[in-house]
Amino acid sequence: MNSSWSDQEALALAEAYAGKGVNEDLALRVYTSRLLGQDPRLVLHGGGNTSVKTKRVDLSGDVADVLCVKGSGWDMANIEPAGLPAVRLAPLLRLRARESLSDEEMVRHQRAYLLDPGSPNPSVETLLHAFLPHKFIDHTHSTAVLSLADQPEAAKLCAEVFGARMGQVPYVMPGFALAKAAAEIFENDPTVEGLILLKHGIFTFGDTAREAYQRMIEMVSLAEDRLAKGRKPVFIPRALPDRTATLAEIAPILRGACAIPETGGAWRRLVLDFRTSPAIRAYVDGAALESYATRGVVTPDHTIRTKNFPLVVPPACADDIEAFRGAAREAASRFIADYRAYFERNNRGQASPKKPLDPSPRVILVPCLGLFGLGRSKNDAAIAADIAVNTVETITGAEAIGRFEPLPEADLFDMEYWSLEQAKLGTVKEKPLAGQIAVVTGGAGAIGAATARLFKKNGAEIAVLDQEATAAGQTARHIGGGAIGIGCDVTDAASVNSAFACVAETFGGVDIVVSNAGAAWQGRIGSVDEALLRQSFELNFFAHQRVAQAAVAIMLAQGTGGCLLFNVSKQAINPGPDFGPYGLPKAATLFLARQYAVDYGRDGIRANAVNADRIRSGLLTDGMIAARSTARGLSEHDYMAGNLLGQEVTAEDVAQAFLHQALALKTTAGVTTVDGGNIAAALR
Ligand code: ZN
Numbered sequence: 066m067n068s069s070w071s072d073q074e075a076l077a078l079a080e081a082y083a084g085k086g087v088n089e090d091l092a093l094r095v096y097t098s099r100l101l102g103q104d105p106r107l108v109l110h111g112g113g114n115t116s117v118k119t120k121r122v123d124l125s126g127d128v129a130d131v132l133c134v135k136g137s138g139w140d141m142a143n144i145e146p147a148g149l150p151a152v153r154l155a156p157l158l159r160l161r162a163r164e165s166l167s168d169e170e171m172v173r174h175q176r177a178y179l180l181d182p183g184s185p186n187p188s189v190e191t192l193l194h195a196f197l198p199h200k201f202i203d204h205t206h207s208t209a210v211l212s213l214a215d216q217p218e219a220a221k222l223c224a225e226v227f228g229a230r231m232g233q234v235p236y237v238m239p240g241f242a243l244a245k246a247a248a249e250i251f252e253n254d255p256t257v258e259g260l261i262l263l264k265h266g267i268f269t270f271g272d273t274a275r276e277a278y279q280r281m282i283e284m285v286s287l288a289e290d291r292l293a294k295g296r297k298p299v300f301i302p303r304a305l306p307d308r309t310a311t312l313a314e315i316a317p318i319l320r321g322a323c324a325i326p327e328t329g330g331a332w333r334r335l336v337l338d339f340r341t342s343p344a345i346r347a348y349v350d351g352a353a354l355e356s357y358a359t360r361g362v363v364t365p366d367h368t369i370r371t372k373n374f375p376l377v378v379p380p381a382c383a384d385d386i387e388a389f390r391g392a393a394r395e396a397a398s399r400f401i402a403d404y405r406a407y408f409e410r411n412n413r414g415q416a417s418p419k420k421p422l423d424p425s426p427r428v429i430l431v432p433c434l435g436l437f438g439l440g441r442s443k444n445d446a447a448i449a450a451d452i453a454v455n456t457v458e459t460i461t462g463a464e465a466i467g468r469f470e471p472l473p474e475a476d477l478f479d480m481e482y483w484s485l486e487q488a489k490l491g492t493v494k495e496k497p498l499a500g501q502i503a504v505v506t507g508g509a510g511a512i513g514a515a516t517a518r519l520f521k522k523n524g525a526e527i528a529v530l531d532q533e534a535t536a537a538g539q540t541a542r543h544i545g546g547g548a549i550g551i552g553c554d555v556t557d558a559a560s561v562n563s564a565f566a567c568v569a570e571t572f573g574g575v576d577i578v579v580s581n582a583g584a585a586w587q588g589r590i591g592s593v594d595e596a597l598l599r600q601s602f603e604l605n606f607f608a609h610q611r612v613a614q615a616a617v618a619i620m621l622a623q624g625t626g627g628c629l630l631f632n633v634s635k636q637a638i639n640p641g642p643d644f645g646p647y648g649l650p651k652a653a654t655l656f657l658a659r660q661y662a663v664d665y666g667r668d669g670i671r672a673n674a675v676n677a678d679r680i681r682s683g684l685l686t687d688g689m690i691a692a693r694s695t696a697r698g699l700s701e702h703d704y705m706a707g708n709l710l711g712q713e714v715t716a717e718d719v720a721q722a723f724l725h726q727a728l729a730l731k732t733t734a735g736v737t738t739v740d741g742g743n744i745a746a747a748l749r
Contacts, residue, residue, distance in 0.1 A: 066209075066289060068282045069100045070275055087146045090119035091133055093274035094201065095146055100278060102141025107205040107285070109455055110448045111140050112366050113266070116194035116202045117274070121151045123180045130154045134194050136185030150184030157195040161248070166241040168484060192244035197251055199270035201277035206266040206364040208455055209288035212462030214263050215363055217470045223261045226291045227284060232257040236264045236472060238365070238479055259284060264472050265364055292462045299464045300351030306382035309433045310389065312339055313566035314622075315381045316437070317574035318390045321623030322397035323376070323425045323439060330669065330730045332625045334500035335425055336526055337573025338446035340454050341435025348457045349430045358430055361471030363459040365480035367452050370445075373407075373477045375428035375436070375453065376400045382433075390622070400426050411478035419482040428453040441500050443526050443547040443572060496524025497728055502572045504528045504565070506555055506612055507582030509536035511682035512632065515716035516579050516723050518544055523724060525577065528568045530555070532582070555582045555608035565615040574623050577727050578616040580609045581632040583651075585684050590645035598646050605650035609657055613672075617665060626669025630723050631658045633736070635678035639746035655736065662734035671733035673726040676748075677719045678740035679705060709742025 075096050082092040094117040101107050101115065114135035121131045131151035135141065139148030156178045160166060166174075168189075175187045188194070194202050213222050220233055232250045237243040247260055247268070258280045259269035269284060271277030316337055325333045351357070359374040378393045404424035412419050427449045429437040436457070438450025463469035471477075503520045507513040508529030517540065521527045527548035531537035534552025541550030549571055553564035568575055586601040588594070613629050620627035635641075636648030637655040654674070661672035679685065694704035705713040722737045729735075736748055 066104075066106065066282050066285045068279050069104075070097070070278060075275070082146065085146075088119060088121070090117050090200075090274075091121075091146050091149060093117075094133060094149060095144055097201075097203065097274045097278040098135070098141045098144045098149070101203060101205055101281065102144065105451065105455060106208045106458075107281070108141055109206070109451055110370070111138070112364075113141055113203075113205040114188040114190050114194070115141065115204065116149070116188075116191075118154060118200050121180055129180060131180060132157060132187075132191065132195050134191045135188045137188060138185050148185070150187050151180040152187050152191065152195075153178040153180065154195060157192065160192060160241070161196055161245065163241070168240055171241050189239050190244070192241055193239075193247050193268075196244050196248035197268075197270060199272070199277070201271045201274050202268060203270075203277045203281045204266060204268045205281060205285075206366060207281075207285045207288065208363075208459045209285050209292055209462060210261065210267045211363045211459045212292055212466070212469075213288050214261055214265070214267075215459070215463050215469055215471050216467045218467060219263050219470075222291075222467070223263075226287050227261065229254070229256070230258050231267075231284060232260045234260050234262045236262070236476065238476065238483070239265075292466060294466075296465045298347075299461055300347055300357075301353070302347075302350050303352040303354070303380075303432060305350060305380055305433045306384065308383035310381040310383040310386060311566075312434065313569040314383075314386060315389070315431060315434060316569050317619045317622040318386070318393055319378065319397075319429055319431070319437060320573040321625050322390075322394040323429070324623070324625045325401070325423065325425060330626070332500075333423060333425070334576065334625060335439040335441060335573075336443045336446045336500060336502065338438040338440070338443065338450040339435060339570065339573075340438070340450050342454075344461065345435050345454065345457055346433075348461060349432050349434070349436060354430060354432065357460055357464055357469055360469060361474070361477055363456050363471060365472060365477060367456070368477050368481040371427045371438075371449050371452050371456070372404065373474065373481070375430050376426035377430045378432075380432040394624075397426065400424075407474065407478070411475060412482075415482075422481070428456075437573070439573075441495065442524075446573075496522075498523040498525035498577075501525045501576040502528070502568065502574055503577040503579065503727075504530060504568055504575055504612075504616065505579040505581060506530045506553065506608075507532075507632075508550070509533060509540045510581070511716040512677070512680060512719045513579070513581045514540050514543075515720040516581065517541075517548065519717070519720040519724050520577070520579075520727070521546055521548060526572050528564075528571070528575075530564050530582075555612055556603045558611055561608075561611045561615050565619060569619055575616055575619045575627070576623075576625070577628045577630065578612060579630045579632070579723055580612045582608060582612075583632060583634070583684070585644075586646035587643050588646050589643050593646055598649070601646045602650045602653075605647065606653045606657070609654045613657070613661055617661070617670060620670055621668060624668075626671070628727050629658065629661055629670065629672040630726055631655070631672070631674040632719075633658070633674040633676050635676055635738075635740055635743065635746045637674075638676055638736075638738075638748060639743070658736075659734045666733060671726075671730075673732060673735045673737070675719060675722045675726070676736050676738045676740070676746070677714065677722070678743060678746065679708075680714055680716055680719060681705070682716060706741070708740055709744065712741050714739060714741045 079092040098115045116134040133149040269280035401424045438446045440446035503525040505517045509531035529541045529550045530553040537550030541548040554560040633655045637651040640648045658672045658674040
């Protein structure tokens with residue numbers, strides 16, 4: 066591993082921060098924290114921490130000796146000075162004399178001595194940083210170091226690799242006890258340049274930011290050199306099927322298998338994030354996968370993101386998808402039952418009983434395919450996948466030179482259910498569509514975009530499908546939060562199928578479809594050109610059928626129900642003069658919704674329609690509004706608000722109706738009218 070230190074960059078950052086009242090110590094602390102945080106082989110997603118002992122001015126203007134240490138909730142990769150809250154050093158050091166200190170008390174002390182009470186909570190490893198005398202201290206969960214430290218013979222191996230340059234701390238859970246143990250080991254030999262925390266990670270120290278950082282790089286490089294020595298192909302491959310199923314076929318099956326039914330027809334669903342590479346394939350295709358992959362996490366911190374071990378399913382054989390589905394569902398229920406048993410087993414001895422976390426797996430390993438991260442959002446799924454990829458590397462290294470041996474279950478349980486770790490996950494109330502995946506066709510249009518935006522706001526992952534790929538991408542970017550845009554011609558079956566495959570590959574499946582794409586054709590029905598009528602049927606009826614068909618196939622593979630929503634327009638109920646070519650297929654689509662409700666109710670798939678009218682959109686442009694209101698001798702406002710409520714109806718109002726239908730779990734074959742009130746178009 067090479068050092069990324071640059072005098073020029075360090076100086077530039079120090080100068081930039083000097084103008085903002087940040088001293089050089091803290092500026093350089095930020096600089097090397099970022100260097101460490103940006104390398105996934107060192108830290109991942111909020112893991113690791115760093116500190117500097119310096120002087121800061123408190124709120125009353127007095128200068129205080131402080132420890133600036135990483136605050137919880139900050140990621141080292143993009144940390145700012147505010148992410149390294151300053152804690153008064155002297156009162157922290159006095160805690161050393163205590164016999165014991167509970168985690169809650171420790172947090173109270175750490176918060177009490179903050180210079181600025183508005184700061185985030187200092188790291189749970191603050192006292193470890195405080196009790197060591199060095200000015201700069203860096204802590205990472207280096208992949209290479211963990212390959213050595215997660216071994217039955219870790220102590221001997223680390224002594225060989227690092228010699229007397231590094232002290233060794235046997236595993237103790239982070240907190241007061243670890244801080245004291247680490248300080249004592251350092252004091253036994255104050256010449257060490259850092260500490261190896263067995264089954265946890267590595268600390269390095271220095272008088273300067275550069276020294277602590279470069280020692281980290283040097284120690285990690287020593288570990289890497291050791292792993293490279295006499296390395297053999299680690300995993301003996303298992304027999305694999307000749308034909309492998311596709312990611313798009315496999316993902317919905319696994320997603321469904323890991324969902325957990327809740328009361329009232331609801332499901333607790335997860336979103337998937339897929340990864341593969343030659344290294345991942347070598348790992349998941351190994352004959353002994355069940356053994357090395359399910360021993361535990363590489364560092365205890367990871368357990369809150371990935372649980373202690375992944376779900377392992379049989380190879381994804383294309384010849385018998387149903388058999389794979391059965392086996393995957395069985396494996397998932399076994400995982401869930403095992404997790405519940407693990408909780409019961411370990412909760413029994415707890416002084417204060419814990420509340421069980423959701424028992425679904427967070428990582429799935431699929432021979433002949435790769436691995437999936439799972440989470441209640443795409444973001445959480447990606448974090449779990451990042452950690453899983455890193456785990457593959459660590460365990461591969463460990464097995465290459467010996468045997469991967471992580472902490473025993475009881476220690477991992479303590480970490481998974483540690484109140485301070487749980488706090489990292491936050492207590493934010495989940496949004497109503499969390500864990501669900503929604504596809505919106507005609508997604509770049511006014512109603513489509515408003516609906517996609519509202520669904521995202523309510524927690525769903527979003528795929529915007531639109532005939533215009535660029536517009537789909539733009540709308541998705543605008544919505545943000547990982548929404549994807551896909552160009553899709555809904556009048557073309559291949560285009561629809563490939564769009565849905567892409568959604569399944571990206572998120573793992575689909576739960577809600579808003580079949581919204583449409584266009585208006587006009588003509589007096591007695592003299593209309595049949596080709597025009599067929600063209601309208603193609604988009605305003607057959608496209609809805611095609612989209613629903615593709616969605617239902619995925620929903621059935623998941624086996625967790627689903628929701629089909631159709632935009633049918635007022636024309637389906639109340640035909641307007643010369644609007645036959647538009648109204649007729651829309652009326653057929655209204656019945657299409659009912660047919661899906663009838664045929665798939667037993668599978669938990671609901672089908673509903675929204676009947677909207679006079680919405681400012683691509684179908685009713687500003688120019689058309691001007692022309693029509695003039696023709697009727699009305700102001701634009703009176704034309705648009707010509708309904709019982711006397712108010713213009715917007716795309717956002719239609720989006721609200723779709724959201725309501727998505728959330729009304731006992732409503733199917735329903736039609737919601739969104740037109741401000743038009744008694745002639747009222748359903749009877
Ligand atoms: Zn750590």
